[in-house]
Amino acid sequence: MNNKLLEVKNLHTYFFTNKGTVKAVQGVDFTIEAGKTLGIVGESGSGKSVTAFSILNLLDHPGKVVDGEILFNGRDLCGLNNQGMRRIRGNDISMIFQEPMTSLNPVHRIGRQLSEPIMLHQGKSKKEAWEAAVELLREVNIPNPESVVYNFPFQLSGGMRQRVMIAMALACEPKLLIADEPTTALDVTIQAQIFKLMNDLKKVHNTAIMFITHDLGAIAELADDVAVMYTGEIVERAPVDTIFDKNSKYSHPYKEGLLKSIPLLDVEVEYLDQVEGSVPHPLKLPKGCRFSTRCEYATEKCVNEKPELVEVESEHLIRCFYPEAGCRNA
Template sequence: MALLELHDLHTYFKTKRGIVKAVNGVSYQVEAGKTLGVVGESGSGKSVSAMSILKLLDGNGYVDSGEIIFNGKNIKECSMDEMYKIRGNEISVIFQEPMTSLNPVFTIGKQIAESYIVHQHMKKKDALKKAVEMLSAVKIPNPEAVAKQYPHQLSGGMRQRVMIAMALACEPHLLIADEPTTALDVTIQAQILHLMNELKREKGTSILFITHDLGVINEMADDVAVMYCGQVVEMASVDTIFGKNSYSHPYTEGLMTSIPRLDMPAGVRLEAIPGAVPHPLDLPKGCKFAPRCKYCTERCMEEEPELVQVEDNHMIRCFYPEKEARHAK
């Protein structure tokens, strides 16, 4: 059963140079109790699609069309007052850089307690007690002392654990994690990912996990949506994406071949996807990936492919989704 569904979502930004179509017809869903990984390069529309859900867009951004169904309700039509009740209570967010998300002039305990005071109308004393319990739940040692400290007194990993504690304080149904481990070293990253998986199992929380790191996706996700230029170009289970199947999008293939592997012979250079993501105001005519695709044909340059089903629960936006047929060309 789907907890969250995006149907043909279009999110635009008004700029002096014109309308930027940051999200251009995105559809995906997050199953109850599961993790959907959304992956792609910077500028692919990952974060904008997620922030559209909670109406956390910049002042010049707006959802032009589409549906955002959460728990059977189209929250795109909700007023801001209704969204204030949903944010934190039913849907929470962990942002990429905790230092910019935490208030430097309030203690850690006070910031977590605010969630209980605002959303669950707890008294201050009870809220502070719950804040300490949440710090303990995210494996922070000596939580009573940490609750009295300020953000600058904690390490990056500790601050990210505080953000997770704050996001999970009201036990939301959906957790949006926007590149939560990007600024952390590999050891701390592994601890944070393990913690999130543990909390998901214990509380049954669904997770929308946004990242550019396919290694993290393999660790965290049940299903994967690969995005490029504001569109979903491939969607499947994580086993299908990382398995030896017959179909894939050339962009997904490029991302996979650019990852170092333990079984790679010494001296072999990693493949790189040529070029860069095009500017959203200067997108190519046909397939958006065509100028960077080594399998590109004249048809790709002129026509835009639809997102079509190639196997059960496997969708690809490409005219040539079969690997063998592509490599034989």
């Protein structure tokens, strides 16, 4: 039985600028099953958000999907017109954006913003949609939801605004929820509450989640499968237990660097490890391996030749000429 809800195949998304073509996403492949969470992790500029916007056709000019397939329940979203995508957005696929204060309309009350997609997609009356909005706020654990629906966004805290965004995304019980760094700028206590809420909602509604973040700690808590992105490409993809397995025989050097940069509470260190250097300019990408300019194991082959994403063991794919730690030249 095919349980694949979303299949992204060989996705290429480019931005055609006056200074050149920015190849923001190149050849990305992944699948998400119903009721499962795919965590996508990487530094800023790795193509995580552009991948999400490509799925929902929310790319700003001059961005464009130039190649690939985005199959949702077997239907290619790339072939849909604007009207067709509007029926999908907010109904079958919803998105939680990074900053709730800029994503919520500041001049409309919370209740109106929550009830609007319910009326649009589910055909409910204004009164029914308003009552549904109250229940949604209650479901995401906002106290006194009967009053909150009459509030404006500026009257709520950052954590409450993010809960409103989650409630809005879940208003029509979507099959897929895309969460683009949903806990940005929130304190750790609120982050933990949001993570628990997302896990609970996934279990109740069997919603698939595409969780985008730069935080590997969040990935460990939420994800079933993980895709590590760098400069528009997936450099490692595997089940979450494999990604965090310290005894794993295979690992991408970039993923290793991200893991080493995580602070450990039970270990005293003078300074945190970091991935040396910075993400290359999108118009000046390296000729060979994209990570070669920052990799301590890079050889002449890495500099001049481009590695492919290959399966090194069951369900574990790595884009590296030396995926086995013991075969690397330090």
